[in-house]
Each structure stands twice: as structure tokens, then as C-alpha cells.
Amino acid sequence: MKARVRRGASAFALTALVVTSCTSGDPSDAVGDTADTSNAVVGDPVVDREAEVTPTTTPDPSPTRETEPSTDATPPPVATARPVSDTAVTDTATTGTATGTATTGTGTTDAGSPAGDPVCSAQTDLLPENDEPVRVILDTDFAPDVDDAGALGVLHALADAGEVEILAVMVSDGGDARSDRAIDAINTFYGRPDIPIGVVAGAAPAGASVYVDELAAGFPNDVQETSSATDLYRRILSGQPDASVTILSIGYLTNLEALLSSSPDAASASPGDRLVEQKVVRWVAMGGTYPDSIAHPLGAEFNFERDVTAAINSVADWPTPAVFAGWELGDVVLTGAVLQTDTPPENPVREAYRLFNGGQAHRSWDLIATLAAVRGTAGLFDVCTGRNVIGRGGSNRWENDGENRHGYLRLTVPAADVAAVLDGLLVEPPGASP
Structure with missing residues (x-):
């Protein structure tokens, strides 16, 4: 295993080595969830919500996790950098100014790749390719954003179709919100x-939620005690x-870092990695x-930014293929509006x-990852291979690189086609088979 980033550092080390955000301020979400993206395909411009102000008549009243950081109930752990000799940590920017491969989306290079995108060498075998049900452990920061709830609904619909077996659900956000009970309600x-639920142990990012406690109090659930995510x-x-389990993470990587560094116990004589x-x-x-x-408008995506140490260690040290x-x-x-018209209040x-x-329809970050974890490329994506740094x-x-153990998804169809698949799963009643 590579050298791991340590949590905690002296004031001097923090000044010299601390891993901090490339951006600052409290930008607002300038483009609402109702923006028309039905014809967006690879090569279309990525909407920069910091530079392009497009008011909508029905804005999303709740902050989205990608543009407005939540108020922490528990501060995220401090991250310190890897040793200089470890190439797993390489800064993409040092001043917050966009340089390098950033583009305006005005051109393409290869097979629809955005200008500046490295040639995408498709390698679909990083994702499931057969008809056997996929064994999944879901790891979610359930409280901050509703797409986690949508992703869990999609996962259940896929389970009803016989495509996945849900082994457990892990919660990666801390604080007082009863995400475990809200998950159990779904x-x-x-x-x-009876799906077991594990909760993060120790310091973890946390924030308020506008829906978790209401789901926990208003819908049937019977969670009494939960295990630590690492033990579970x-x-x-x-x-x-x-070689049978798919780990699907749609939140912070706090639990995954803890799993990799866990010690042998009564469950297994093997260390976590x-x-x-x-x-x-x-x-x-x-x-x-x-x-x-x-x-990205903020220079770093939310799930990686909220626990940087865990992101660095998990991505660098993960011992199996990984797709992002x-x-x-x-x-x-954009998905989810159909829930109000096509599903019951319960x-x-x-x-x-x-x-x-x-x-309203909402951005579908976590739903897309869930779909790919179970159905693979599904005629909707390419998997570009290489290494995530x-x-x-x-x-x-x-x-x-030559190893190609990492991949990232790239759309090959209009965004509306993906939305139609996800909305179709969201509105399936329990026990239905699409």
C-alpha cells in the first residue's frame, strides 16, 4: 500500500502542506434545476454556474451541494499532504485560476470528446457485463442532498427487477440527522x-438536512441501533x-478510508485493504x-472536497478497479419531478x-452512479480509462497510464435519454419488475 495521508498536523506543516480548497467565497447556484438540458451530449458546454447567470421562474429553493457548502455540525477532518515523493497527489491548480485543459465546450477532438479531453480508450469490462444480479453495498452521505434518496429508490427498483442484491447501506455523514432511520424508511x-445499516464512526463531515428527520419521523421504520460502518x-x-461485491459510494469517502485501514478482527483475519x-x-x-x-465551478467536487484526506487515500490506495x-x-x-405525479404520498x-x-426535477449525480454500478454502460456511457489523481x-x-484500473463515465447519448431511464425506475412501485 502507498503511504497514507495523516490526519492532523502542526501549524507549520499546515501552512506548508495542508490540502485546502482552490476556491473561496460562498457562491450561489445561478442556474436552477429546471434548466433545459434535454439535448446535452458529450461535447456540449458544461454549465458553469459561477459565470453564467440564467434566472428561472421556478428556482430550486434549497442549496445544491455542488455550489453552496453546508453549515457543518461536525468539522471535516484536516488533511495533510502525502510525501513529495508520492506522485499520487498532484495539484491540478494552485491559485484557483482555471488553466490547463479547461475548455469552453466549443470544439471536439476525438469521438465527441470535449476539447482538451484525453483520448478516451473505452474499456467496458470495468463495469458489470453479465446478467447475474450485482451484489452491492451502498455508501451514502444521505442528509445534504436529495439525490441520495433518489439513488436509493433507483437501487430498490433495480433490485425488484432482479438486477441487484442490496447487501447493506452505510452512512458517511456525521451530525445529528437520523439518516439511518430515513434510509430504513425507504x-x-x-x-x-431488514437491510443492515452502518453509520460512520469518529469525525465526519456533517450538515443540516431539510428532509431526513421528516422521513425518519413520518414513515414506518424500526431502526434501534446501528453498527459502525467499518465493522459492518x-x-x-x-x-x-x-471478487463478488460492488461498493457503490455516492457520498464522502470517509468510511472507505476507514475500511482500507481497518485491522483484523473476529469477522476476518485480513486487514482492510x-x-x-x-x-x-x-x-x-x-x-x-x-x-x-x-x-467545476468551485474547482473541486463536493464528495471529494468535504473529506479530502479520505478522497486522497481511498482513490490512491483502492486495490480493485474503480469507476467514477x-x-x-x-x-x-435532471430527474425526480415525476415522483409528485406518478407515485403515491406514502x-x-x-x-x-x-x-x-x-x-422539481433535480440534478442526478448519485442516480447516474447507481445505474452504472448495476447496468454498466447500458448503451448510455463510455468508460474512459487511466488514473484518477x-x-x-x-x-x-x-x-x-498503462494500468487502466480507473475509469470515468462519459455520456454517449443526450441527457434526456438518461433522465428517461432514471425517471422510469423512480416511479416503479415496490415489487414491480420494469
Whole structure:
């Protein structure tokens, strides 16, 4: 395993080495979720919500996680940089000024790649390709943004179709919000009340939620006690066949870092990294912006930025193939409005969207990662292979290398086509088979 980033540092080390954000300020979300992206395809400009102000008549009243940082109840851990000799950390920017491969989306180079995108060498075998149900452990920062609730609903619909077995759900956000009970409310609605739920232990990013406590109090659930996510990961993985589990992370990587560094215990004699290497077939993550996070309005995507240490260590040290669904995909795929018209009031996912933004269509970051984790490219995506490099403040950039153990998703169809698939899954009633 490569050298890991340490949590905590002296004031001097922080001044010299601390991994901090490349941007500052409290920018607002200038483009509402109702923006027309139905014809967006690879090569279309990525909407820069910091530079392009397009008022809408029905703006999303709730802040989106990609543009307005939440108020922390528990401060995120401090990150310190890897040793200079470790090339896994390479800054993509040092001043917050967009340079390098940033483009305006006005041209293409190869097979629809945005200008500046490295040639995409498709390698679909990083994602599932057969008809066997995918064994999934979901890891979610459930509280801040409603797309986590939407992703869980999509995962259940895919389970009803016989495409996935949900082994467990892990919560990566800290604080007082009862995400475990809200998750159990959705699991219960879909007829799976016994799915085990693990919660993050120790310091973790946290923030307020506009829907979690309401779901926990207003819908049937019976969570009494939950295990630590690390302990539950180890128990679940140890009981699965080798190379059989897909870990799907749609939140902070706090739990994954803890899993990789975990010690042998009663569940398994293997340390965490060896246990993952033995039991996990792939990791699919919503995180980053591709091919370079300088295209992101804040210079770093939310899931990587909120726990930088975990992002650096997890991405660099993960021992199996990993595929990343970037911010740029979910930003143009809008889903969820159909929940208000096509599902009943007792659906907690519908209520989550109503509480979050009045039931409007919302960006689909986590739903896209969920779909790809189960259905693979599904005729909707390419997988561009190489290596994901995490740098300052959770920034990322893509490198072409010979190993090709990392991949990122790239749209190959209009955004509306992906939205139609996801909305179709969201409105499936429990027990239905699409």
C-alpha cells in the first residue's frame, strides 16, 4: 500500500502542506434545476454556474451541494499532504485560476470528446457485463442532498427487477440527522426493512438536512441501533464470495478510508485493504469532475472536497478497479419531478423531493452512479480509462497510464435519454419488475 495521508498536523506543516480548497467565497447556484438540458451530449458546454447567470421562474429553493457548502455540525477532518515523493497527489491548480485543459465546450477532438479531453480508450469490462444480479453495498452521505434518496429508490427498483442484491447501506455523514432511520424508511417502503445499516464512526463531515428527520419521523421504520460502518463492512465482505461485491459510494469517502485501514478482527483475519482486494470486484463512485476538476465551478467536487484526506487515500490506495461518475454528468441530467405525479404520498422518496425543492426535477449525480454500478454502460456511457489523481482541496485530474484500473463515465447519448431511464425506475412501485 502507498503511504497514507495523516490526519492532523502542526501549524507549520499546515501552512506548508495542508490540502485546502482552490476556491473561496460562498457562491450561489445561478442556474436552477429546471434548466433545459434535454439535448446535452458529450461535447456540449458544461454549465458553469459561477459565470453564467440564467434566472428561472421556478428556482430550486434549497442549496445544491455542488455550489453552496453546508453549515457543518461536525468539522471535516484536516488533511495533510502525502510525501513529495508520492506522485499520487498532484495539484491540478494552485491559485484557483482555471488553466490547463479547461475548455469552453466549443470544439471536439476525438469521438465527441470535449476539447482538451484525453483520448478516451473505452474499456467496458470495468463495469458489470453479465446478467447475474450485482451484489452491492451502498455508501451514502444521505442528509445534504436529495439525490441520495433518489439513488436509493433507483437501487430498490433495480433490485425488484432482479438486477441487484442490496447487501447493506452505510452512512458517511456525521451530525445529528437520523439518516439511518430515513434510509430504513425507504428500505421499508420497498419491502426490504431488514437491510443492515452502518453509520460512520469518529469525525465526519456533517450538515443540516431539510428532509431526513421528516422521513425518519413520518414513515414506518424500526431502526434501534446501528453498527459502525467499518465493522459492518468487514462482516458483510467476509461472508461473500471472492471478487463478488460492488461498493457503490455516492457520498464522502470517509468510511472507505476507514475500511482500507481497518485491522483484523473476529469477522476476518485480513486487514482492510486485503479484505477489499479479496472480496470486492469493483468500486463505483460519484465523485470528481472529468477529465479535470478545473471545469467545476468551485474547482473541486463536493464528495471529494468535504473529506479530502479520505478522497486522497481511498482513490490512491483502492486495490480493485474503480469507476467514477463525475459532477459534469449529473449536472445536466435532471430527474425526480415525476415522483409528485406518478407515485403515491406514502412514498418517502417522493416526500424527500417535495421537502428538498418543492418536487422539481433535480440534478442526478448519485442516480447516474447507481445505474452504472448495476447496468454498466447500458448503451448510455463510455468508460474512459487511466488514473484518477486527487490533489489540492479535493481537486482531481485524469492521467492516461498503462494500468487502466480507473475509469470515468462519459455520456454517449443526450441527457434526456438518461433522465428517461432514471425517471422510469423512480416511479416503479415496490415489487414491480420494469
